[in-house]
Amino acid sequence: MNFKHRIVSIMLRGGILACACAVIAAAPVLAAAADNAPPPTAAAPGADAVATSAAPDGAVASPGAPLPDAPAADFKTLDQEVQGMKKDVIDLNKDLFVLQEELLFPANTQVAVYVSMDVGAFFALDSVTLKIDNKEVKNYLYTAREAEALLKGGVQEIYLGNLKVGKHELVAFFTGKGPVEREYKRGATITFDKGVGAKYLELKITDRVTKHQPEFKIKDWD
Amino acid sequence: MSKTPFAWGFALGALLAAASPGVATPAAVPTLIGKEAPDFVLKSMEGKNLRLSEYRGQVVLVNFWARWAGDSRQEMAALDRINATYYRAGLVVLGVSVDEDLRRAHEFAEAMKVGYPILFDTTSNIGRDYLLQKMPMTILVDRSGVVRYANVGFKRGDDRAYLDKIRELLRE
Numbered sequence: 236m237n238f239k240h241r242i243v244s245i246m247l248r249g250g251i252l253a254c255a256c257a258v259i260a261a262a263p264v265l266a267a268a269a270d271n272a273p274p275p276t277a278a279a280p281g282a283d284a285v286a287t288s289a290a291p292d293g294a295v296a297s298p299g300a301p302l303p304d305a306p307a308a309d310f311k312t313l314d315q316e317v318q319g320m321k322k323d324v325i326d327l328n329k330d331l332f333v334l335q336e337e338l339l340f341p342a343n344t345q346v347a348v349y350v351s352m353d354v355g356a357f358f359a360l361d362s363v364t365l366k367i368d369n370k371e372v373k374n375y376l377y378t379a380r381e382a383e384a385l386l387k388g389g390v391q392e393i394y395l396g397n398l399k400v401g402k403h404e405l406v407a408f409f410t411g412k413g414p415v416e417r418e419y420k421r422g423a424t425i426t427f428d429k430g431v432g433a434k435y436l437e438l439k440i441t442d443r444v445t446k447h448q449p450e451f452k453i454k455d456w457d
Numbered sequence: 458m459s460k461t462p463f464a465w466g467f468a469l470g471a472l473l474a475a476a477s478p479g480v481a482t483p484a485a486v487p488t489l490i491g492k493e494a495p496d497f498v499l500k501s502m503e504g505k506n507l508r509l510s511e512y513r514g515q516v517v518l519v520n521f522w523a524r525w526a527g528d529s530r531q532e533m534a535a536l537d538r539i540n541a542t543y544y545r546a547g548l549v550v551l552g553v554s555v556d557e558d559l560r561r562a563h564e565f566a567e568a569m570k571v572g573y574p575i576l577f578d579t580t581s582n583i584g585r586d587y588l589l590q591k592m593p594m595t596i597l598v599d600r601s602g603v604v605r606y607a608n609v610g611f612k613r614g615d616d617r618a619y620l621d622k623i624r625e626l627l628r629e
Contacts (some may be wrong), residue, residue, distance in 0.1 A: 295470040308519045361506065362506075376498045376499070376500065377506060378498060378505075378506045378507060378511060379505065379506075380511060381508075
């Protein structure tokens with residue numbers, strides 16, 4: 236399915252969802268209007284007779300009678316509809332996100348940079364600065380929680396952008412606390428060839444146990 | 458020339474001011490209220506990086522201050538008292554310096570000796586995101602990350618208004 240079809244499909248689904256929302260929003264108002272309406276005159280005597288015969292001591296309805304269950308069933312149906320709509324909204328949102336990504340960062344120009352960290356005994360990450368072709372594209376400060384998430388195996392997408400086909404240079408500066416709590420700043424560079432497809436690069440922070448120092452590498456995922 | 462346009466303008470201004478209690482500037486601040494607070498991550502005086510969105514689920518008071526703004530000193534002292542009382546109830550107070558002179562801002566913050574974190578904006582992005590026009594400025598962010606209250610400047614009695622709003626947000 237091409238972009239045009241997908242956009243039309245998303246718009247149609249959005250429209251249907253909006254209509255459904257309007258109907259559900261109007262349902263309580265209609266129900267209230269129906270409740271306030273005067274009882275039908277023709278059915279009233281018969282209904283009164285049934286109620287009187289079923290509950291002669293003045294009780295309105297006995298337990299287990301079908302009448303009180305009816306609103307509960309209505310609510311259940313309404314709840315199911317609402318849940319279904321919530322799911323539709325999530326699906327629609329996902330489709331819109333994918334579409335936005337594809338439109339803003341088409342595969343032929345897309346460059347994504349990720350950060351990962353292994354062990355981290357010799358380095359506590361504080362910030363990463365990225366430069367592509369000598370132009371700063373990102374400066375990211377890490378909170379303690381984010382650094383911890385990286386240490387637990389998380390991989391962060393730090394940058395997503397567009398680059399034209401050809402040779403490019405990526406320089407990453409890492410700052411933080413090195414061994415013995417000392418301020419630490421290191422850089423890593425890679426020259427990569429951007430082809431027709433998307434380019435994925437990974438900034439890897441690892442521990443070099445033999446030297447008791449952290450090591451910073453940039454991996455090109457071809 | 459008649460004075461009618463001026464009179465109408467004044468009346469309209471008064472009406473706008475009356476319609477937004479607790480909001481000092483009618484132009485910039487109301488556009489923030491009801492919207493999600495722009496996220497930021499800044500370095501604190503202790504060297505830690507703090508991100509606003511990580512306090513989601515708590516009521517956050519953010520005070521933007523500058524050393525050269527006379528009311529900042531008074532307001533920071535008042536906020537320190539509020540923080541001392543309400544941090545146990547889940548209130549988070551963050552002071553954000555928008556001072557360009559980082560060294561002097563550090564000195565000022567150290568002299569104030571407040572008990573809540575002081576952050577330093579070195580990029581001036583905060584001023585753009587929060588439409589800062591006048592200092593100090595204080596906003597209250599609810600548990601879902603939405604700006605619910607804003608106040609520009611500081612005068613006697615403003616801390617009472619903060620307390621009322623904080624209590625209301627903590628109860629939600």
